[in-house]
Amino acid sequence: MKASQMFAPTLREVPAEAEIVSHQLLMRAGMIRKTAAGVYTYMPLAWRVMKKIMDIIREEMDAAGCQELMLPIVHPAELWQQSGRWQVYGDELWRLHDRHGRDFCLGPTHEEVITDLVGGEIKSYKQLPLRLYQIQNKYRDERRPRFGLMRGREFIMKDMYSFDRDLAGLDESYRLMYQAYWNIFTRCGLGFRPVVADNGAIGGDASHEFMVLAESGEAEIIYCSACSYAASVEIARTYLDETPKDEAPGEREEVYTPDCKTIDDLAGFLRISPEKTLKALCYQADDQFVLVLIRGDRKVNEIKLKNRLDCISLEMAADEQIQKHLGTAAGFVGPVGVKNIRIVADREVPLLVNAVCGANKKDYHLMNVNPGRDFTIAETWDIRLAEAGEACPQCREKLLSARGVEVGQIFKLGTKYSKSMGAKYLDENGKEQLMVMGCYGIGVGRTMAAAIEQNHDGDGIIWPVSIAPYHVVVVPVSDRETDQMAAAEKIYQDLLVLGVEAVFDDRKERPGVKFKDADLIGYPLRITVGAKALAEGKVEVKIRATGEVQHVDLENVLSFIQ
Numbered sequence: 241m242k243a244s245q246m247f248a249p250t251l252r253e254v255p256a257e258a259e260i261v262s263h264q265l266l267m268r269a270g271m272i273r274k275t276a277a278g279v280y281t282y283m284p285l286a287w288r289v290m291k292k293i294m295d296i297i298r299e300e301m302d303a304a305g306c307q308e309l310m311l312p313i314v315h316p317a318e319l320w321q322q323s324g325r326w327q328v329y330g331d332e333l334w335r336l337h338d339r340h341g342r343d344f345c346l347g348p349t350h351e352e353v354i355t356d357l358v359g360g361e362i363k364s365y366k367q368l369p370l371r372l373y374q375i376q377n378k379y380r381d382e383r384r385p386r387f388g389l390m391r392g393r394e395f396i397m398k399d400m401y402s403f404d405r406d407l408a409g410l411d412e413s414y415r416l417m418y419q420a421y422w423n424i425f426t427r428c429g430l431g432f433r434p435v436v437a438d439n440g441a442i443g444g445d446a447s448h449e450f451m452v453l454a455e456s457g458e459a460e461i462i463y464c465s466a467c468s469y470a471a472s473v474e475i476a477r478t479y480l481d482e483t484p485k486d487e488a489p490g491e492r493e494e495v496y497t498p499d500c501k502t503i504d505d506l507a508g509f510l511r512i513s514p515e516k517t518l519k520a521l522c523y524q525a526d527d528q529f530v531l532v533l534i535r536g537d538r539k540v541n542e543i544k545l546k547n548r549l550d551c552i553s554l555e556m557a558a559d560e561q562i563q564k565h566l567g568t569a570a571g572f573v574g575p576v577g578v579k580n581i582r583i584v585a586d587r588e589v590p591l592l593v594n595a596v597c598g599a600n601k602k603d604y605h606l607m608n609v610n611p612g613r614d615f616t617i618a619e620t621w622d623i624r625l626a627e628a629g630e631a632c633p634q635c636r637e638k639l640l641s642a643r644g645v646e647v648g649q650i651f652k653l654g655t656k657y658s659k660s661m662g663a664k665y666l667d668e669n670g671k672e673q674l675m676v677m678g679c680y681g682i683g684v685g686r687t688m689a690a691a692i693e694q695n696h697d698g699d700g701i702i703w704p705v706s707i708a709p710y711h712v713v714v715v716p717v718s719d720r721e722t723d724q725m726a727a728a729e730k731i732y733q734d735l736l737v738l739g740v741e742a743v744f745d746d747r748k749e750r751p752g753v754k755f756k757d758a759d760l761i762g763y764p765l766r767i768t769v770g771a772k773a774l775a776e777g778k779v780e781v782k783i784r785a786t787g788e789v790q791h792v793d794l795e796n797v798l799s800f801i802q
């Protein structure tokens with residue numbers, strides 16, 4: 241590429257609206273421009289970087305047995321009504337209608353569309369597992385689009401959906417994706433941490449977010465200085481420290497009041513830890529239903545429920561047979577395994593005498609139970625939150641906190657969508673079963689922006705080589721010196737022959753301008769062809785990341801670059 245023809249209008253000034261470094265540098269390096277709030281044009285340099293990220297993603301997805309397809313962006317409302325998300329997704333869902341007044345939305349994510357497709361086409365257990373992905377524009381009418389590509393309203397996402405026969409299959413798909421994500425972000429040159437995550441509105445029970453550590457990150461994570469433990473701060477706070485501390489019991493007790501309207505909301509809120517058995521108890525206090533979660537003999541959490549229905553559904557699990565049903569209904573699937581969930585009735589928790597009320601199972605009814613009068617919550621229960629400075633729940637070393645950018649997330653969905661969208665298959669016995677699903681997203685533009693957050697200096701971007709828009713820029717100091725121009729052009733042409741992605745800065749500009757642009761755009765290597773070195777048969781090679789300069793013989797420059 242010749243710089244004189246390159247469409248990369250660089251800016252010297254920092255654009256006023258750009259608050260964080262990646263946004264500033266993407267603008268200044270002539271890589272993106274805003275078209276509307278949260279809607280950006282990717283100019284050639286940005287698009288080269290994004291294509292490289294997408295290539296890495298594709299390679300890792302394909303290697304993990306995924307197939308690429310392309311789903312529509314425009315979704316009929318009916319599909320979203322079927323899953324129930326048309327009502328609950330809120331204002332982020334970008335809704336529109338056609339000339340006949342029919343409702344549609346622009347896809348913010350594609351569970352509905354793909355589950356509908358796969359459910360209609362796949363008939364037999366022999367056709368599973370199926371892992372399908374796409375890389376496509378997503379639309380979310382974010383309340384606060386900001387930070388450039390970090391939080392857009394139109395953005396490119398890789399989304400993968402896995403369809404398995406059972407939980408064991410889902411575990412395998414999830415494991416493959418965890419590894420693939422690890423590979424992808426490593427290959428992109430990012431410093432990141434997978435953290436145990438909240439599963440949000442999507443439902444399900446197991447999720448990891450891949451967080452690129454950066455000061456500008458919107459999320460706070462807690463991680464261990466010694467082991468692999470890492471969790472979003474919300475999740476860290478639900479973990480229980482089982483070692484008693486000196487402080488008075490109950491001192492750290494916290495009552496959470498989630499906005500739980502449905503059993504799925506509640507399931508999302510409970511975030512059952514994979515390793516631990518969790519017990520729950522419901523009781524009625526005044527007009528409210530309260531759910532107490534117990535791990536071991538400690539109270540982990542206390543949740544005030546909005547309505548009685550939630551409470552009843554949970555109590556159904558007092559019956560072991562119904563536990564299974566509840567496990568699925570509530571989205572308690574995954575490595576926890578239904579068997580690990582014990583939502584217990586009175587007889588199983590001696591401390592909680594006659595404590596269950598409102599269960600809709602015979603012999604489990606105990607109406608009008610009052611805490612205090614009919615049972616007590618043991619005083620010794622203690623909630624411990626994992627917080628920075630405290631001991632790691634896994635290894636007891638010190639916990640640290642950091643800010644992170646969520647570049648990807650993987651979820652175990654279970655049967656949430658296969659159930660609502662009717663995605664079933666016939667098992668070996670000819671019996672109908674629900675497919676067990678997972679979903680896995682990566683923000684392509686956000687990954688590029690996060691790479692800049694981690695790799696820059698006062699002069700500009702320092703691209704990791706694997707995703708750099710070009711590898712080398714060749715800069716003749718003076719465009720008027722024909723020998724410099726000729727030597728530079730020869731190096732450039734030779735690099736192209738070798739398959740090195742190179743730019744020849746042939747512009748009629750002062751050297752200072754060319755050097756500034758080279759640093760700003762962040763080419764990993766700059767080859768400067770100047771009069772003095774050239775007279776000695778040498779050129780100057782500068783490594784962007786370290787600033788190190790070496791004088792290399794002209795004849796050795798190609799082997800040096802490689």
Ligand code: ATP
Pocket residue numbers: 349380382389390391392393395397646647648649681682683684685686687
């Ligand atoms: P956030 O918590 O930042 O709102 P999310 O959890 O809603 O993100 P997911 O639904 O998990 O996002 O989507 C998968 C990935 O898509 C995210 O990990 C992120 O990399 C990317 N992404 C999500 N929203 C945006 C956005 N508004 N702009 C750019 N990328 C986004």
Ligand code: MG
Pocket residue numbers: none
């Ligand atoms: Mg979001």
Ligand code: MG
Pocket residue numbers: 646
């Ligand atoms: Mg998120």
Ligand code: MG
Pocket residue numbers: 449646648649
């Ligand atoms: Mg997410």
